[in-house]
Amino acid sequence: MRRWRRLLSLLALLSIWQAVAGYVLPSRSPDAATLLPPPTAVVGAFIDLLKNGVILSDAAASLHRIVIGFALAAAAGILAGAVMGWWPAIGRLVDPLVEFLRPIPPMAWIPLGLLWFGIGDAQNIFIIFLGAVYPIVINTYTGVRGVERTLVWAAQTLGGRRWQILCEIVLPGAFPLILTGLRIGLGVGWMALVAAELVGASSGLGFLIEDSRNLLFTERVLLGMVVIGLLGFLMDQVMRVAQRRLVAWAER
């Protein structure tokens, strides 16, 4: 029943959009119709771009970048967070640096990224990395520091060395928070990617939006936005399921 109601609100939005963009705006002026095409036009654009393969190749380009950028951010973020949390001396040293860099939005790095890497994958991946890495570092760090003290004590009196305790006790114990960090990081990375593609790419969904705007293919702009939203939603759902499956023990 609840699911029904959620669909209902979506359906209402689509009908109003169709009514306004399909009938009200064209009757006023042709320019207004260009600014907001109706959902049916977006579906038409989808069919067109599916036929010529553009939408698939752009989505693939974006996904390719997010996979690489996110994997790099996950590896670096978990490593840095674990080291900072488990060796407090290093943590105290690095923490101010992280806290200083973190508030700089990944989008603010785009001009510098363009200077360093030019247009294309490297620049986009750089921006994804910057968007995704901080939530992963912070959550891993918090998770490692939050592992129950007695679990570590017990491992120490069982003869565990420091790196053994890190692998057997601390990282698994921090895993629920690490996964939360990965989920947030993936979301931020995806947003950062689209921003990076708007200005620094010749393929990808962000590029599709920007390119279509230049050509006044507004229905393609909207299509790009919808696809970006859907893919982001799907990735988050995958992370949610992974979270539930992998850390069943953390639920009470």
Add this chain to the structure above:
Amino acid sequence: MASLDINDVTKFYALRDGQRFEALGCVNLSIGEGEFVSIVGPSGCGKSSLLRIVAGLEEPSGGEVVFDGIAVAGPSSRRGMVFQEYALPPWKTVAQNVELGLKFRGVPPKERAQIAQRYITLVGLQGFEHRYPRELSGGMRQRCALARTLANDPDLLLMDEPFAAVDAQTREILQEELLKIWGGHLTPQRRKMVLFVTHSIDEAIFLSDRVVVMSSRPGIIKEVFTNPLPRPRADESRSSPVFLEARDHLWGQLKSETLKAISQAVED
């Protein structure tokens, strides 16, 4: 030949306002081979802190702990510890938990499983090898933690209020099982040294050879009571005249300290 000497151990913490928080006064205690020693004392007397110092988890502010002729400088698998909160990682099964110390020490997987199985059987957890801690009762969790510590075959067993979180009936059963496993019926040469921290006078008398009474904070040893209760001990021991006399005596010692601890708590 294992031996433990606690020499002039003190512990204080620096507070934020620059003052010292004294947890332990000056503690001296020696434990002989195969001896079961309990420490009782009011809350906050530093008895758990003392146990962690012996384990090597905390450094004393002064004095030293000498184990087997060598000053303790950090934790070791030869000084195993059981915690009140069980300290079982919730993502490891009973078998994985019991194998943990063996894994740390590099025992090959096959041998590890065999040894773990032996100790799981010893504490009566056979059939629960693949259960997770959350699927077990408090008593079973503590059995698992005990098996995990014993699987390392430590020379000294440190127990920090291990039965405080289980109900009274289970607690008495676990006490009897602990004595059986420890070897209350064996000669001292074949027993492990145990240092057992508890709130309960009854538990201390039922289990130990000697009972150490600690004062309220900063904790010092008020009395070392040699327990005349004969071994082997069973349920009947708890109502024997010797037991009741020991309880009266120890309660007399502990009561004034507990009252002091209560007024300290009010001041804090």
